[in-house]
Amino acid sequence: EGPLRTVVGANAHHSFHRAAWLLGLPAPVVVPTPHGTLDPEALDAALATTPGPLLVAATAGTTDEGLIDPLPEIADVCAAHDADLHADAAYGGPLLFSRTHRRLLDGLDRARTVTVDLHKLGWQPAAAGLLAVRDTTDLAALAHTADYLNADDDTDAGLPDLLGRSPRTTRRPDVLKAAVTLRALGRTGLGALVDTCMDLAQDLADRVEKHPGLDLHARPTLTTVLFRPHDTDDTTVAAIRRSLLTGGRAVLGRARANGRLWLKATLLNPHATPGDLDQLITLVEGSTHR
Ligand SMILES: Cc1ncc(COP(=O)(O)O)c(C=O)c1O
Incomplete structure (x- = not known):
């Protein structure tokens, strides 16, 4: 099996190209998006000619036009090609808080992973990025034991184990402000x-x-x-x-x-x-x- 191939629309954020480079992956396959969103048929054609394993990134809230890729159709295409689906909901994700507009994100639940930036429609100061996974075993790679941080007997005795919560070890308590905002305003607010x-x-x-x-x-x-x-x-x-x-x-x-x-x-x-x-x-x- 070859390396993971990432497939993105031309409308996707440039961070996918950087991420692929940082991870030592081949450059993403870019599907043209002349109408601003990722066309399921064009994606289907790209996946048919790209060797797997495959990871497709769809965007819910594009940087340039604020458009939402057709998530249910893209999820179908991904399923047909056995490709994993990531949804970049950096911008559009918080529509989930709105009863009026959450339907725009139908299909988001079919993504294997979703990212959301609460520093956009979440009114947080940066950094406030979130990664949500449907299956927590996807986070298993974060599981490490370091005696000085999370020795088993300390964890058993009730000390918090934060090592598996982030790819970073030493970090700012960025989640605190998001938690406070959610407590103060709630989903409705x-x-x-x-x-x-x-x-x-x-x-x-x-x-x-x-x-x-x-x-x-x-x-x-x-x-x-x-x-x-x-x-x-x-x-x-x-x-x-x-x-x-x-x-x-x-x-x-x-x-x-x-x-x-x-x-x-x-x-x-x-x-x-x-x-x-x-x-x-x-x-x-x-x-x-x-
Ligand atoms: C669609 C989309 N994805 C990802 C990002 C990157 O977010 P960050 O600023 O957290 O690196 C942005 C930022 O503008 C964005 O618009």
Whole structure:
């Protein structure tokens, strides 16, 4: 059996390429995603020609467009090829807190492993990344005994054994803030914050759509809104973003979609107001006509 082959969409986060390199694995096989999400048929074709063992990474909340790969169909394709499925839910994972939006993550439970970044839609300071495994035997490689940390008789006597909880040994108590947040806000409280940001994104998209001087890339799936001034070239779009950033007026991202460059507003502040959205539009407009 050859080395593990990882298969990702072109829409996947660059960390997969770094991880493969760090682990000494072959570079990931990249499936083109011209429409922003991983197409199950294209994945099927890629898996048919890639020797196993196979690990597919799907994304629930893409970095550029905030899209969710079709998880149930991808899970079917993975099952047909005996490939493991990882879901990168760094951005979209906390939709699970929302009764209104959790259905968008249908199929997530079919992944063998899931990652979530609570420093995005979880409002934690970094570091706040989580790895969830369906089968805890997947964590067996973390099981080590080091006499100075978790000798059997100490563990039997009730001392905590933290060695198997993380790939790191000495580490910050990063989980404490997440635990405190969950205790304080609960699932419902976090769900309400998610819902507010989802509504804000739709609100910004409405405002962009109504604005004659701006183009909206697409209705948002998550809280990412891609837009650009009408009749502008990519160089100008990039210059507008830099000028707002260096002038200390707005921090917008940039993303390529449909072969063009877009301004990216990622709505992650539940306290943003409609006035803030209007102000952002005014700032972009003001930079356009200079
Ligand atoms: C989809 C996705 N996966 C993974 C990451 C990487 O997360 P981290 O910042 O924890 O390295 C990001 C960060 O933007 C992301 O958008």
